Amino acid sequence: GWEQTDADTRDAFAELTGFLGEACDPVTLPAPFDEAARLRETINAAEMAKWEAAAAPVTETWIKDTRDGKRLHDEAVALVKQYTK
Known part of the structure; x- marks a missing residue:
């Protein structure tokens, strides 16, 4: 839920709702x-596995056709994991 979102997302929504003013009604x-x-x-995980x-x-x-392909691939995967929340 909302509590699990990162601070940047919450800040962006706060800015947007401030801009929208009375045109935006908060709801639970x-x-x-x-x-x-x-x-x-669950669906996202299943779809990701298919892709x-x-x-x-x-x-x-x-990987096979690229010089240092395995190393480059592993570095890319590590970066994705590092920057994916």
Whole structure:
């Protein structure tokens, strides 16, 4: 939920709602929305696994055909993990 968002996201929404003023009404969503968020995470993980499997042959070929491909790939993966929250 909202409590799990990072400070930059909360700040951006605060700025937007300040700009919108009375045109923006805060609401508290009912409990089913919490479950929907959890289900969306499950769907995202399943979809990501499909895309990773589909990309694997291309990635393997790129690693094989590129000088230092394995090292470059591993560094890219590490950077994605580092900057993905």
